[in-house]
Structures are given as C-alpha cells and as structure tokens.
Amino acid sequence: MRTRITTAAIATGLLLATLTACGSSDDDAKPEASPSTLSQADRDAALKAAGLPPRPDDAAAAAYVKALDAIDTDIAHGKTDKAVSRGMDTCGLIKRFPSDETKQADQTNKRWSSPTHPEGHGLATAKKILTVTHKQLCPDF
Incomplete structure (x- = not known):
C-alpha cells in the first residue's frame, strides 16, 4: 500500500x-x-x-469530516486535512478497483488507522468509510 x-x-x-x-x-x-x-x-x-478527485473546498471538507464523525469521531480524530487526504486516496482505490469491494474494504481498513486503532477500525467501519467517501468526495468514480 x-x-x-x-x-x-x-x-x-x-x-x-x-x-x-x-x-x-x-x-x-x-x-x-x-x-x-x-x-x-x-x-x-x-x-x-493521477486518478484522484479534485481537493474539496473548505465547506465540502467540513461536511466530509462531519459524515465521518457520524460513523465514529476517532476516524478523522480532529484532523481535517489528514482525513481529506486519506479520503482522496480512498477515491483512487475505488477508481482502481471498481468491482472489488473486498479489496476496497481491506485497503480502507488498513489506510484509516488512528492512534487508538493502529490496525484500522474493522471491515464494517471500513465499508461505511467507503460509502461516505464515495458519496462525498468522488461520486463519479
């Protein structure tokens, strides 16, 4: 990765x-x-x-973090820029593997770690992150 x-x-x-x-x-x-x-x-x-979406404006970034926080506040853990960067990377993953949801979830789980979840938040949460990211940052992928 x-x-x-x-x-x-x-x-x-x-x-x-x-x-x-x-x-x-x-x-x-x-x-x-x-x-x-x-x-x-x-x-x-x-x-x-590079296969990535444009960087969202401040309002869209805030809405994205709010959607992630609705899943679990530890996902973004107060770091908007880091969350947006990881989200854009996740969009690249969605674009590279559009029909491989298992790979998307596995890689998202690995990519979205935090100090309290160094191994990721689990596959169920990774799937929620994928859904939010796809909807908020790269709906055309």
Whole structure:
C-alpha cells in the first residue's frame, strides 16, 4: 500500500514538475512556477491525471469530516486535512478497483488507522468509510 501511495505521490510530483517546466528561453522570462504557485485548475488537472478527485473546498471538507464523525469521531480524530487526504486516496482505490469491494474494504481498513486503532477500525467501519467517501468526495468514480 505504501508503495502505491509513494508511487502516486511521485507521479503527481512529476506531473506537477512537468506542468511547471514550460518556461521560455528569453533572458527576461519569469521564474518557473512551483507547485505552491500553480492555479487550482492546474492542481486539479494533476490530481485527475493521477486518478484522484479534485481537493474539496473548505465547506465540502467540513461536511466530509462531519459524515465521518457520524460513523465514529476517532476516524478523522480532529484532523481535517489528514482525513481529506486519506479520503482522496480512498477515491483512487475505488477508481482502481471498481468491482472489488473486498479489496476496497481491506485497503480502507488498513489506510484509516488512528492512534487508538493502529490496525484500522474493522471491515464494517471500513465499508461505511467507503460509502461516505464515495458519496462525498468522488461520486463519479
């Protein structure tokens, strides 16, 4: 799992680097953009190329965490950014294995650990996380 996450992160980084490498050779050319200066549209395009949904806005992220908290407050354990990141990764899992619900649940259980649940929250909770994630973050997957 960590290999896939690392690979996806590297692929996204390379894509972002490729997007920013389009400079001119003029002496008065502007410096190349870094990932932090890319437009949201460029970031969303890079995420799409990596098989991930666009990052939700603050209101959607808050609604997502609220839905996770309705299952169990220890799932997000107060860390919105971490929960959204894990959710986007879960969307990638849904997209890569659309008809393998067993694999989705198993990987989700492993991915969604917390300090009080270092081995995950169990398959029943993982299936609920999958449902919420699919509905809230990537309904088109």
